[in-house]
Amino acid sequence: TSALEVHIDEAVQTFYSSFKKYGEIKIRKLRQLVWERSVPVEGSSSLTDVEVIDGRYIVTTCQNAKMVYILDKNGNQLSSLRLPGSPWAIAVLQNQSFCISLRDPGRVCIIKIHENLSVTILKELEMPRNAWGICAIGDKFVVSIKSQGKGQIFRFYDRELNYFERQVFQGASICGAILATSMRSLLFTYHDGNSLFSVDINNSKPATKLYHGNDMKSPIGLACDPEGYIYVACFGSNNVLQFNENLNVVGEIIQKDSAVQRPYGIRVRRLGEDMKFILTSGEKLLLYHFMQ
Numbered sequence: 001t002s003a004l005e006v007h008i009d010e011a012v013q014t015f016y017s018s019f020k021k022y023g024e025i026k027i028r029k030l031r032q033l034v035w036e037r038s039v040p041v042e043g044s045s046s047l048t049d050v051e052v053i054d055g056r057y058i059v060t061t062c063q064n065a066k067m068v069y070i071l072d073k074n075g076n077q078l079s080s081l082r083l084p085g086s087p088w089a090i091a092v093l094q095n096q097s098f099c100i101s102l103r104d105p106g107r108v109c110i111i112k113i114h115e116n117l118s119v120t121i122l123k124e125l126e127m128p129r130n131a132w133g134i135c136a137i138g139d140k141f142v143v144s145i146k147s148q149g150k151g152q153i154f155r156f157y158d159r160e161l162n163y164f165e166r167q168v169f170q171g172a173s174i175c176g177a178i179l180a181t182s183m184r185s186l187l188f189t190y191h192d193g194n195s196l197f198s199v200d201i202n203n204s205k206p207a208t209k210l211y212h213g214n215d216m217k218s219p220i221g222l223a224c225d226p227e228g229y230i231y232v233a234c235f236g237s238n239n240v241l242q243f244n245e246n247l248n249v250v251g252e253i254i255q256k257d258s259a260v261q262r263p264y265g266i267r268v269r270r271l272g273e274d275m276k277f278i279l280t281s282g283e284k285l286l287l288y289h290f291m292q
Contacts, residue, residue, distance in 0.1 A: 031229065031242060033253060033277055033288040039075035040284050043067065047280035049221070049265030051090040051098060055272065057113060059098060060265070060285060061087035068100060068111065070119055073272045075285070081119045083109060089134045089177065089265070091141050097122065101143055103130035108143055125161065133178035133188060133222075137201075142180070144173040144188065152176070154186070156201075170207040171197050179222040181230070187247075189219035189232065196232060198247065210247050215239065221266035226275070233266040233279060240266065240279070254279070260286065 041047060044062035051059045057078070058071040063086045070078045085102030092098045096113040106127035113119055133144040137156075145153045152173035157163045171190035178188045184202045187210075189195070194216050199207040217236030224230055228245035231253065238261060240254035254260055265280040277288040 032291040036287045038284045044283045049090045050278050050280050052269035055270045078117045091134045091136045101131035101134040106130040132173040133176045135178050135180050137180040146173045168207050177222040223266040223268050225268040233263040
C-alpha cells in the first residue's frame with residue numbers, strides 16, 4: 001500500500017491552510033488472472049483439493065468416488081487410486097510423497113508416486129474422528145480433526161510420525177482448510193461462520209479472527225503464492241478473495257462467475273515453466289496464470 005503526499009507551494013500556503021485534511025489516497029495491488037483452460041478429470045464428480053508435485057504432476061481428490069488422481073501438466077490422467085474413505089485435503093511431503101485427510105472413517109493416508117507413475121499407500125494413520133484440513137510445515141504436517149466439543153483439534157506430526165495436539169476453541173474443522181504461513185503461524189477457515197482465523201502455533205492464546213464479510217460465504221480452500229499473498233476460495237459466494245502479506249483483504253481476484261461453480265481446492269504452484277493458479281470446480285480443474 002502506497003501513500004501519496006501532496007506538496008503545496010509556499011505562495012498558496014495561506015489559501016491551502018483554510019482547507020482541512022480529510023484523508024489519504026491508497027493504492028491496492030490486486031493481482032489479475034487470465035483464464036487458460038478447464039481440465040475435466042475422468043471418473044470424478046466432486047473434486048475437493050488439488051496439489052502439484054515437483055512441478056510436473058497434478059494431484060487431485062474426489063470425495064464421492066473416494067479416489068485420488070495423478071495427472072500430467074497437460075491434464076492427461078496418468079494413474080489413480082481408490083482410498084479407504086472420503087478424501088478432503090492434500091499436503092505435499094518429500095520424495096514425491098503426499099498425505100490426504102479422510103473422513104468416514106477419519107484417517108490420514110501417506111501416499112507415494114513411484115517411478116512408473118503408479119501410486120500406493122505407504123501408511124494409514126487412524127484419527128479419533130473425521131480429518132479435514134491438512135498442510136505441511138517444513139518436514140512436518142498438521143491435520144485438523146473434529147472436536148467433540150467446540151472448536152477443533154490440530155494434530156502435529158513429525159517425520160517419525162510422533163505427534164502432539166492442540167485444541168482451538170474458535171471455528172470448527174468441518175469443511176475447513178488450514179495453511180501454514182510460517183513455522184509458527186497457521187491460518188484456518190470457518191466454513192459455517194464465514195470467517196478466516198489465524199493462530200500462533202507456539203503459544204496457547206486464542207485464535208484471532210482476521211476477516212468476516214458478505215463476500216466470504218462458506219470459505220473452503222486456502223492457498224499462498226511465492227510473494228506471500230493469501231487466497232481464500234469461497235464455496236457459498238462462488239468467488240476467491242485475495243489478502244496481502246499483512247493479511248489485509250485486497251479484493252476479489254475471482255468474482256462470481258458462471259465458470260466457477262462451488263469451488264473447493266485452490267493452489268498457486270509452478271507447473272512446467274509457469275506459475276499457475278489452480279481451482280477445483282465440480283469435476284473440473286480450472287487453470288489460470290497471472291497477468292504480468
